[in-house]
Amino acid sequence: MxxxxxxxxxxxxxxxxxxxxxxxxxxxxxxxxxxxxxxxxxxxxxxxxxxxxxxxxxxxxxxxxxxxxxxxxxxxxxxxxxxxxxxxxxxxxxxxxxxxxxxxxxxxxxxxxxxxxxxxxxxxxxxxLQDIVVERGHLAGPPLSEREAADVRLGCRVLAALGPLDIGQCVVVERGVVLAIEAVEGTDRTIERGGSLGTGRAVVIKAAKTGQDMRFDVPAVGPRTIETMVRSGAGVLAVQAGATIMLEGERLIEMAARQGITVVGCDEHGNVGQS
Amino acid sequence: MxxxxxxxxxxxxxxxxxxxxxxxxxxxxxxxxxxxxxxxxxxxxxxxxxxxxxxxxxxxxxxxxxxxxxxxxxxxxxxxxxxxxxxxxxxxxxxxxxxxxxxxxxxxxxxxxxxxxxxxxxxxxxxxLQDIVVERGHLAGPPLSEREAADVRLGCRVLAALGPLDIGQCVVVERGVVLAIEAVEGTDRTIERGGSLGTGRAVVIKAAKTGQDMRFDVPAVGPRTIETMVRSGAGVLAVQAGATIMLEGERLIEMAARQGITVVGCDEHGNVGQS
Incomplete structure (x- = not known):
């Protein structure tokens, strides 16, 4: 064995x-x-x-x-x-x-x-756990609006700027305004802060750091991420495909769908489409 | 007139x-x-x-x-x-x-x-208000330690990375760890969050955004900044010389000195020395 x-x-x-x-x-x-x-x-x-x-x-x-x-x-x-x-x-x-x-x-x-x-x-x-690595595309909830898609791309630009400094895996954006950036407080607190500053449809972007070594602490989302979003009033979760894992994925997708929360997998530039 | x-x-x-x-x-x-x-x-x-x-x-x-x-x-x-x-x-x-x-x-x-x-x-x-634009050098409190000087330089690197995205004027660092990054919550809340995650000597760095147009909202520190630092347990304030103003400067310096808070003016790389 x-x-x-x-x-x-x-x-x-x-x-x-x-x-x-x-x-x-x-x-x-x-x-x-x-x-x-x-x-x-x-x-x-x-x-x-x-x-x-x-x-x-x-x-x-x-x-x-x-x-x-x-x-x-x-x-x-x-x-x-x-x-x-x-x-x-x-x-x-x-x-x-x-x-x-x-x-x-x-x-x-x-x-x-x-x-x-x-x-x-x-x-x-x-x-x-290859089956739980997030794939690109729409995963749950209502389709991404134009405005939300632009927020996802902006969030990815912020994370790309911070990545080389080995900080920041999460950012919260709404209507082109960066509401919260993660330092050491962790993703849940960042979502709480950013979500509470938004209007109920804030966009949460979670990605790997530039050059992050995937042998250590792969960025992960799970049902608790959705719970935190519901509590804080965030409406969209975008996670970097290929570089982020989804824990208890079926439960997460089911919770998000029930709560009207959109979940997408995107590339490092924030693009969700398959092209 | x-x-x-x-x-x-x-x-x-x-x-x-x-x-x-x-x-x-x-x-x-x-x-x-x-x-x-x-x-x-x-x-x-x-x-x-x-x-x-x-x-x-x-x-x-x-x-x-x-x-x-x-x-x-x-x-x-x-x-x-x-x-x-x-x-x-x-x-x-x-x-x-x-x-x-x-x-x-x-x-x-x-x-x-x-x-x-x-x-x-x-x-x-x-x-x-030219007399209140912050100058480079040591302004109040105990001299900057080596560790704190390194934290100032790290904070400046983080702000330099975010500046082109038109976000972030403040960051809180301690012992090489970035404790808090400002998005829209404002400098006071960023200091409160970062300071409370540190051990009482967290380093607050405040700078202009890259290419910030100084006709609009010049980054400013004032006595309230020191009050927030005392309340949150932050010990060092580094502000970008030439690009930041100090409101009620005499009172700020006097408060900082009394509270044992170090205040320095630094360049955009975090260097405090005059060379």
Whole structure:
């Protein structure tokens, strides 16, 4: 039986990953982060070792002890919480020193190199989840209006400008006005802020950062995204096709359709059409 | 006696402008916006005509009736409030149709062209206020640490990326992490959000947008900026020298010094030194 390692962050993604991997007959050896990972993971993985954010040495030991040679990273960590409570072990200290920037990708690339030096290859977490990578086109709700399509394109321009700085995966736009830009507060709070500044049909755009390494924390939307939009008064969700995954997609599409929320997959320029 | 027109938005800036212009012996003919401009302006200007946001025709008539051939725009308007409550007159409608983009500058440029076609020249509001344009260097509080200087430079990179899109004048950074980026919520709310995510020494960077037309709403800081920083737990204020004005500068510097808040003027790359 093949073994896959799972370095689990927060949210539903690690749980869904473990379930999908086991459904394919794999053994899942997970490392979970205290205060981040959902305890549910215990039910879906074959083994779970709990560590604190920053204990890179313990992550490596747990994976090696579990016989892991291939692992995925799934789910993020709360950047603000971890930024100020991080107690890195010596291995993390060494790689923090080497990491070129302080952006997520730079740090995760350093963690990934550390693991690979120990014979553990990091593979994209979408490996068993190709069916949930968002495709281009109309996915739910009323058709996109001209105005909304223009807002999607503007949002993509904003995200393209911020991407090289390793920040920003989400932006909220209405009638050509950029209502909110995500920094570290996370996508849900960005949607709440932007939606509450709009008139009920604000457009939420979620995309990958330019050159984002898909082995780390793939941008994801899920039913909670739709719940946040309903609560905040946002009306359109545009996600970058090919670079974003949809968790519990059927439920998301069904919720969006019922709430009259439009969901589309678009390219990095915000185009939804297939041409 | 020379007459100067004042198209007044919100905040202290219009009031301070009128006071400075009258101190120079000018007659101030003001147009104030209901729900935006502080009623105090009545005491500082020679005449005030109240209009609603979007009544461009009335602005022109009021300035012409007052014998104005040169006017300034001072203070912003609440973009979110005006976006959804705007009832433009025919003149505003016509120029909204012509405005290339929906960014502030594009709209204000169109308003400005409309006024100039009527013989009213728009001049920068800093015309009588050169002494309050921020200069480069250390202005108040403890010296900037290495870490804070790096945060200032990062913030300037973020603002430089967003500037061409006509958004973003403020960003909050701490330890290399971008905590908050301003969209339409305004600088105070951005400072509140970013500061509350930091540890008490978050760095606030305020700059002009790339190519910002200084005839319209010059970026300004004032004592309220320091109050917001104290309340939110931000510790450093870096403002772009030459492109930002400091309202009630003596009071701001005195408040910052008393609160241990560092204030610096920097160039567009975030450099504070004079070289």
């Amino acid at each position: 093949e073994t896959i390692g799972l370095i689990a962050g927060n949210g539903r993604f690690p749980v869904l990953f473990a379930r999908a991997a086991r459904a394919r007959g794999l053994r899942v050896v997970a490392v979970a982060h205290r205060g981040e990972t959902e305890p549910d993971l215990e039910r879906e993985a074959d083994s779970v070792t709990w560590v604190r954010v920053g204990q890179v040495g313990r992550v490596i030991r747990a994976l090696k002890a579990g016989g892991v040679s291939r692992a995925v990273m799934a789910g993020g960590v709360n950047k603000v919480r971890s930024m100020f409570s991080l107690r890195p072990d010596w291995r993390a200290m060494r790689l923090l020193g080497r990491a070129a920037g302080r952006g997520d990708d730079a740090l995760l690339r350093a963690v990934s190199a550390e693991l690979e030096s120990e014979g553990i290859e990091i593979v994209p977490s979408t490996v068993f | 020379e007459t100067i027109g004042l198209i007044a938005g919100n905040g202290r800036f219009p009031v301070l402008f009128a006071r400075a212009a009258r101190a120079r012996g000018l007659r101030v003919v003001a147009v104030a916006h209901r729900g935006e401009t502080e009623p105090d302006l009545e005491r500082e200007a020679d005449s005030v005509t109240w209009v609603r946001v979007g009544q461009v025709g009335r602005v022109i008539r009021a300035l012409k009736a007052g014998g104005v051939s040169r006017a300034v725009m001072a203070g912003g308007v609440n973009k979110v409030r005006s976006m959804f409550s705007l009832r433009p007159d025919w003149r505003a409608m016509r120029l909204l149709g012509r405005a290339a983009g929906r960014g502030d500058d594009a709209l204000l440029r169109a308003v400005s062209a409309e006024l100039e076609s009527e013989g009213i020249e728009i001049v920068p509001s800093t015309v009588f």
